[in-house]
Amino acid sequence: MDSFFEQFPVVFKALNVGFLQTLKLFAVTLLGALPLGLLISFGTMSKNKVVSSIVKVFIWIIRGTPLMIQLLIIYYFPGLVFNNPIWGGDEGGRFVASAVAFIINYACYFSEIYRGGIQAIPVGQDEAGLVLGLNKSEIFFKIKLLQMIKRIVPPMSNEILTLVKDTSLARIIALQEVIWAGQSFMKGSQGISGAIWPLFFTGVYYLVCNGVLTLLLGRVEKKLEFFK
Amino acid sequence: MSLLKVEHICKSFGKTEVLKDISFEMEKSNVLSIIGSSGSGKTTLLRCLNFLERADKGSISIEGKKIYDGEDSSFLKPEVLRKNRLYFGMVFQSFNLFPQYTALGNVMLARQLEAKKDPLYKEKKKEMLEGIEAEAVELLKQMGLADRMNNYPHQLSGGQCQRVAIARALAMKPDILCFDEPTSALDPELTGEVLKVIRALAEQKATMIIVTHEMAFARDVSSEVMFMDQGYVLEKGPSKELFENPREDRTKQFLSRFREGNA
Numbered sequence: 001m002d003s004f005f006e007q008f009p010v011v012f013k014a015l016n017v018g019f020l021q022t023l024k025l026f027a028v029t030l031l032g033a034l035p036l037g038l039l040i041s042f043g044t045m046s047k048n049k050v051v052s053s054i055v056k057v058f059i060w061i062i063r064g065t066p067l068m069i070q071l072l073i074i075y076y077f078p079g080l081v082f083n084n085p086i087w088g089g090d091e092g093g094r095f096v097a098s099a100v101a102f103i104i105n106y107a108c109y110f111s112e113i114y115r116g117g118i119q120a121i122p123v124g125q126d127e128a129g130l131v132l133g134l135n136k137s138e139i140f141f142k143i144k145l146l147q148m149i150k151r152i153v154p155p156m157s158n159e160i161l162t163l164v165k166d167t168s169l170a171r172i173i174a175l176q177e178v179i180w181a182g183q184s185f186m187k188g189s190q191g192i193s194g195a196i197w198p199l200f201f202t203g204v205y206y207l208v209c210n211g212v213l214t215l216l217l218g219r220v221e222k223k224l225e226f227f228k
Numbered sequence: 229m230s231l232l233k234v235e236h237i238c239k240s241f242g243k244t245e246v247l248k249d250i251s252f253e254m255e256k257s258n259v260l261s262i263i264g265s266s267g268s269g270k271t272t273l274l275r276c277l278n279f280l281e282r283a284d285k286g287s288i289s290i291e292g293k294k295i296y297d298g299e300d301s302s303f304l305k306p307e308v309l310r311k312n313r314l315y316f317g318m319v320f321q322s323f324n325l326f327p328q329y330t331a332l333g334n335v336m337l338a339r340q341l342e343a344k345k346d347p348l349y350k351e352k353k354k355e356m357l358e359g360i361e362a363e364a365v366e367l368l369k370q371m372g373l374a375d376r377m378n379n380y381p382h383q384l385s386g387g388q389c390q391r392v393a394i395a396r397a398l399a400m401k402p403d404i405l406c407f408d409e410p411t412s413a414l415d416p417e418l419t420g421e422v423l424k425v426i427r428a429l430a431e432q433k434a435t436m437i438i439v440t441h442e443m444a445f446a447r448d449v450s451s452e453v454m455f456m457d458q459g460y461v462l463e464k465g466p467s468k469e470l471f472e473n474p475r476e477d478r479t480k481q482f483l484s485r486f487r488e489g490n491a
Contacts, residue, residue, distance in 0.1 A: 128324035131278050132338035132400060133314045135306065142337065146328045227327040228382035 004197070010190050011182075011198045018181025019205045025098055025167045025177065030160070032103035037110025044115055062108040067101065068169050074101045075173040091176055098170040102163075109159055117152040118144065150224040157217040161210050178202045229292050231256040231435060232404060237276055237286035238298070239269075246272045248459040250286070254404075254452075257433040261446035261467070264456035265482060270439040273456070274406050277437070278316040279309050290315050290403060317402030321409040323389040325381040331392045332377040335364040335399045367395040371425055387418030391425055405429070407438040423449075443486040447471045455479045 043055035062070070075097040079085030087093035121144050129139035168179045182199040185192045192198075230253040239247040247269045254260050262270045275281040277288060279296065282304070288296040295312040296303045303312070325334050339360045343349055349356065368377050371391040381389055390410055397405055407426065411419040423445050429436065430449050440446050446453055447467055454464040455474070462476050471487075474480045 122322075122324075124320060124322055124324035125326065127280055127318075128320065128326070129338075130280065131313060131316070131318040132396070133310050134338060134341060135310060138341050142341065143326050150328075227380050 007185075007192050007195060007198075010192060011185060011195070011201070014181045014184070014190070015178055015198065015202060015205065018176060018178035018202075019209075021095070021175065022164075022167050022177040022205070023209070025095065025102060025170060025175070026164055028099045029102040029106055029163060029167075032099065033106035033110055036103060036107035038114050040107055040111035041114035041118065044111060045118070059108045059111065062105055063112075067105045067166060068172050070105055071098060071101045071169060071172055094170070094173050094175045097173065098175050102167070102170075106159070106163060110156070113152050113155050113159065114148065116155075117148040120151055121147050146224075150227070153217065153221045153224065157214070157221075160217065161213060164210055164213065165206055178205055230254055231291060233289040233292075234277070235287045235289075237273065237283045237288070239272055239276055239281060239283050246459055247276065247283070250459075250461055252454060252461060252464055254435070254437070256403075256435055258452060259430050259434075259436045259438065259450040261450040261453045262437065262439045262456060263441070263443065263446055263453060263482070264462075267458075268456040269459045270456050271408050274318075274408050274437065274439050277404075277406060278313045278318050280318075314400055315403045317397030317400055317405040319390070319393050319397050319405070319407045319410050321412050323381070323386070323393045323413070325389055325392055325396070327381050330378050330380055331368060331373060331384065331388075331395075332361070332364055334381070334392055335367060335396045336360050338396075339364070339399055364395070364399055367398050368392070370428075371395050372421070385418060386414045387421045390414065390418075390422045394422075394425060394429075403435060405434055405436045407436065407440070409439055409441065411440070411442060443471075443483070455482065457482075 040055060040059065044052055044059065046052045046055070075087060075094070078087070087097040125143055125147070126139055129143050134142070167177060170177055171180050171183075174180065179199070179202050182202040185195040185198040187193065232254040234253070235251050237247050237250040238245070250269075250273060252260075262273065264270050272281060276283045283296065283298050285298040287294055287298065294303075295315060302308065326337065329337060340357065343356045343360060346352075346356065365377065368374065371394060373388060373391055373395070376384060376388055376392075381392070384392065390413075394405075394410075410426070411422050414422060419442070423442065426436070426438070426445075427449050438446065438450065450467045452464060453467045453470045455462050455470065455476070455478075457478050463470065463474065463479055470479070471483065474483055
């Protein structure tokens with residue numbers, strides 16, 4: 001299979017399978033990191049100095065070290081140090097380990113964005129809620145949450161687009177995402193070897209995906225323009 | 229028995245004593261204006277009444293029932309605070325409307341959340357919500373905002389925003405409505421429309437405490453005026469008397485500019 005036209009259907013199919021794994025990791029990370037990030041942001045804003053200090057140190061470590069190292073540690077550490085490879089050696093195990101690493105990493109970045117968004121809301125909003133007899137959770141969910149979301153959509157969009165591309169880091173623990181799939185045709189797979197174009201072609205997947213996300217996030221931003 | 233009794237309120241921020249032993253009483257349907265220069269403690273006093281600030285010492289009673297005592301921490305429980313602060317309504321200098329709700333939504337929000345906690349909410353949801361909406365619409369009409377109900381705060385002028393804020397406070401049916409410099413963020417034209425609304429409330433016998441720098445308004449609308457200086461109440465008396473015959477030199481000095489302007 002030397003001609004491009006012979007190779008294309010085989011490669012296309014393999015990349016689709018890989019990209020599905022990419023999308024899965026992206027979606028699971030988002031689903032986990034969005035709420036966890038909010039929780040962590042409450043931790044950093046806690047009046048309890050012990051809690052806020054511990055959380056801040058944790059964020060410092062996670063944001064201060066490469067996600068790639070975190071992936072390696074989370075995947076290999078239990079097996080190598082405790083002789084207890086909790087993740088298992090199959091694709092499913094690699095996926096769960098990747099998802100855990102990504103969720104923790106992204107939750108820390110999100111938490112700082114949340115914190116900025118919450119702290120930018122004037123204290124008068126809390127006070128107006130308080131004098132109307134609202135409790136803390138009502139004030140947060142009914143008054144501040146939407147104002148926070150409006151403020152954080154632009155920086156959040158940035159992180160979300162970065163996340164799509166960052167999923168490729170899971171390649172380091174051999175998660176079979178789209179780049180892993182593209183690379184396999186260099187080494188040789190399904191009768192194709194030494195082909196570099198499939199690896200380049202994976203870029204098209206990221207581009208299309210981020211194009212769609214950009215449109216969607218733009219729409220969310222637009223939707224929230226009804227108030228200032 | 230007086231409606232509101234404030235006894236020996238003290239409040240410090242760090243080492244700065246802002247309120248030094250404030251005591252006063254107030255009757256139902258009276259309008260009390262608090263005047264004094266900036267930094268005299270007027271706003272802090274108002275904020276102590278609805279617990280946005282906690283007085284370090286002293287007590288607050290409504291109709292003889294204690295609702296706050298600086299020495300008794302049982303008044304500081306969140307649930308107790310929340311219940312007791314509803315004796316007071318509060319209108320802020322900067323309106324503090326909720327931007328993502330319409331004028332009507334701002335007025336209804338707290339009542340809707342309150343209704344949700346009612347055990348009968350599930351059965352009578354529709355009636356309850358309709359009742360809340362009807363009352364809110366009525367209040368906004370009273371404020372002259374019948375045609376603005378579905379506008380968001382950013383679509384309203386400052387004066388309109390402040391009238392929505394007044395309606396929002398009234399929706400909770402407070403015993404005493406407090407105003408913290410309600411017109412300080414408004415230009416003279418818009419100030420007039422807000423003062424008109426407050427005047428109308430006074431005519432309807434609403435009990436109000438107004439912190440203000442609008443001297444002519446304070447004189448005309450209030451039954452009583454309290455002059456504060458450096459954390460003390462220097463004098464308090466019927467509005468006309470205090471403005472025409474202030475006893476203290478400091479009050480005379482403070483009012484002199486205003487009196488010259490009106491002479």
